[in-house]
Amino acid sequence: MGVRVEDDAPIINKSIAESALLLSNISFMIVAVLRNENTLIPTGNLQIMKGDLLYFVATDSGKDKVLEYAGKKTIQIKSILIIGGSKTGIYIALRLSKLYTIKLIEKNLEKCNYLAKNIPNVQFVCGDGADVGLLKEEGISNFDAVISVTGNAETNIFSCLLAKDLGVKKTIAMVENIGLFDYSQKMGVDTLINKKMAAANFVFRHILKDRVLTQLYGVNAKIQEFVVRKNSRIIDIPIKKLNFPKEAIISGVIRDGKGYITLGNFELKADDTVFVFSMPQSIKNVISFFK
């Protein structure tokens, strides 16, 4: 998961080694830092600065602690406003309608009627998602999250910014225009959806035969998956003593179906599935390391 470091986070201007003392547990770890469009694989000495985007690996129970660590509060989401009845919007509505209160705004009346007739548990509103008056009338500030997925990136960004301004805690915008991508996040939209990137990720993963799981946006590093062989030379040695390639980090291990976060003292065993976070230039080294 990626978290941006906020002003009041307790970890600002501390190195990772220092900040680890703040929370002595092993349910999560930082695997990459994105600072001014550069990707850094963290070492103990790396200083965390305001505005860094930290990528964490965490176990289920560690999720909330990550947010606490980065100075964010957990948001309870109950109601969602979706702007735009695009395929993405409809799919989101269908998937989430049982779990959340959902309102969907769509411009085209006929489409609106068609959707309203066929999708239960969703309140449909016919109107322009970029119309401030309409958004206010629909009580945009009462929603916990706004997902803007119209075909127009500017509208989506604008609606999300407006929602943020009116006090919505979480905003998500679909931005197909890559040029707007970085800026929209800087301007305050919490999360971005880009269909091209999602598709590219999927294709990429397919080509590398499932070894590369996913690519995080903006981060050059890739997540790869390895299985430790039985007679491997890396077994039973603490990770910090292994000569692990630079610019790569072991981010987690699955052993007998259970996830572990690997800190320096962790010892690998045979048949462990290891997730490695690595910069492109060290991918080859990492692959040979596990051979």
Add this chain to the structure above:
Amino acid sequence: MQNSKFGTFKMIFRQIGGLLIILGYAMVVPLLVSLVYSEFYSTIGFLFSGLICYLIGFLLYKKIKVTSEPLNRHAIIIAALGWLSIAIMGALPFIIIAYITPTVIAQQFVPTLTDYQSSIFYFKNPLHALFESMSGFTTTGLSMALHVPTIGKGLIFYRSYTQLLGGAGFIVLTIALLGQTSGKVAYLLYGAESTGERLRPGIIQTTRSIWKTYIGLTLFSFVYLVIGTYLIIPEYSITENIFDSINHAMAGQSTGGFSTLESSIATYHSTAMDMLYLLPMILGALSLPFYFKVLKEKQFSQFWKNLQTRSIIILSAIGGIILSFMLIKSGIVSEPFRKGIFQFISALTTTGWQTSDIHTWDSSSVLFIVVVGMIVGGAAGATVGGVKIIRILLLFKGLSWHINGYFSSDNSIKIVKFNEKRMLPDEMNSELAKVATFVFIYLLLLIVGTIITYYFMIPGFTLKDALFESASALGTVGLSCGITNPEMSPVLEITYIIQMWAGRLEIIPVLVLFRAIFLGTKPKVV
């Protein structure tokens, strides 16, 4: 123009001819029953009536050559006029038998030690015969035969039999049996008389399915009643038991409510028998297409899941109990629970079997049974009268939808979910308009009927009785508080005949017929 108008009528009469042919054939059954009971005058009566019906029908059907096919408005006129002709022709056996049966023979039906005449002779008055026939075919159950057993087994059977024929729809029966009208025409006719719900791909198969389901249910009721009666009152003669059960099964499944007995179901003087007769009434009040689907797909959980069916079961229980408490409060009726529950279900299902003298009830109980029972009626697609429970539910849904609408913003699409169907505001509004128009005209006709009753009834009755009797005729219920009897004013009798006729066809076809007669068939241009 003149020519096309003439053509229109030719086409309508040809269809009515088809109905009469079937009616002629149908007379064979009561003829056989009369033979079994050695009532030869009745046999002759049915033979002649059958022949007359068949002959007229044959002439109309075969001799009229038509080029054009009926349109929707024609189908509706055929439904209205067809039902009127069937009631008129169905009155023939009553009249003929009343005239040809010698007094001596007729008096044999009257129990000894009583001093009244056989009720057959009331039917010498053609209006009484028409009333009885209309009451039978529309499954109402109001009767001119003051002492039912005195008209002979043949006619008793014929009365119940007309209810069976009228129950699932005489036009539907004709389509099923003649089966030669083109699909489109048949569908229009089916829609004009019944729900218009298609059960099978073809319309003729659909009508046959409906009748098979209907006959099957009647047979089930028959077996149920024979066994039930035998278990409850074993000393009752077995031949009487079978005769009663077959008649009551026909009258119950069609929610008609004619009985073979002197004072309806109360004659048995048994609480257990009252309870036994609740089931056939409720079975009759459920939609026939619903039965067809349940039996075909073997989904018996639908008895609870289906909105109409569930509402009827719930309303039967709650309404019966409320009425019982109202009767307790009034303190007039003995055994308020037994009578309250039976009478409420009899009214709700528009059957009309009677166990209590409703004339003696207090006004609020009468008002309750009229409004919640008779006006509501059973399920659409069943053999019941009234405005049908689904329409009442739709009106309530419309009300809550309207109120809830104030709480959502102007631009929201205010979807309404009704009976497993999601409807857009436009669709809901058009449904509501249709239903509201119908309920309005229904209530209007009820009020007009009540007022006419009030002025023409015999002294001794009050406004509540007038309301009750009028609602009973319009809702094809057949419960009576005593206003309906052979001495009633002819004006009132005609009013009730019209109410029964209009009530069975859900009023609109009758209005369309009047429009066609008085204003022609040209569309109105403003």
